[in-house]
Amino acid sequence: MGSLTIGKVAGLAGVGVETIRFYEREGLIPKPPRKESGYRQYPEEAVVRIRFIKRAKDLGFSLKEIREILSLRISSEVTCEDIRVRAEAKISDIEKKIGTLTKMKRALTKLTSACMGEVPVSRCPILEALEGEES
């Protein structure tokens, strides 16, 4: 108990076994301890971590960025100042994404109301909603 095989972790996290081995090679998850047989033994936390990776990927973060985000933790090797600066940079990335998504949502909502017959649409509201933006 308190230790899962790779297949269990994969099932719980909703990914394939090969994906977990891939993430291990890529340094996104720590190498777990092994049994004498060589089988990997994961703590339950591994599931949480893999689910996090999955979500972050859906949000447009690359594995490289995710690795960076995951490495943001307090340790003796990095200064707090350094962590703060990097975390703040990620926060601002995230805020930008939220802002753009909010605009897209408003545009789509406008489209649905137009479809309810409330407004005649001359141009594409999806494109209009994002006009005049700097990336």
Place this chain on the structure above:
Amino acid sequence: MGSLTIGKVAGLAGVGVETIRFYEREGLIPKPPRKESGYRQYPEEAVVRIRFIKRAKDLGFSLKEIREILSLRISSEVTCEDIRVRAEAKISDIEKKIGTLTKMKRALTKLTSACMGEVPVSRCPILEALEGEES
């Protein structure tokens, strides 16, 4: 005037010329009219559309999904009902993304406060903040 070369569009949209030709092949942007020489002539709207594609990509939408979003417009070929249904599905995707980003942001903010010396952090707040979630 009112018509741009592919290079101009690329510059204004912040992508390469080859990317635009690629998007055209993939059906993400309409085929523009040509001069007798064969040169593409883009309306200024093309820039807006390409910038939209760029942003949507950053937010984790695939080109396939972006093509779908961009095809959501009122025309004689699709019923309003159909558009409404598809737009609402996209809206709910977007809301989910916003929700997850908001959680990530809160987690990172917590991390920065911890770094300001306010709280001692025992476990990783980034992972904790997303615990117990279903995708």
Place this chain on the structure above:
DNA sequence: CTTGACTCCGTAGTATGGTACGGTCTTTAT
């Protein structure tokens, strides 16, 4: 009226993020 920057096209190559294969060893359920 030349010359350098830009366009055309098809095809090939690259980076990212997996996914599959296949042969061998381990675990587990009957």
Place this chain on the structure above:
DNA sequence: ATAAAGACCGTACCATACTACGGAGTCAAG
């Protein structure tokens, strides 16, 4: 005790989204 299911490994393959190449034609500034 045995067989099916699952794990091990390296390597190869795949889809997505570009990016580069090369040879030829076009445009526009001096």
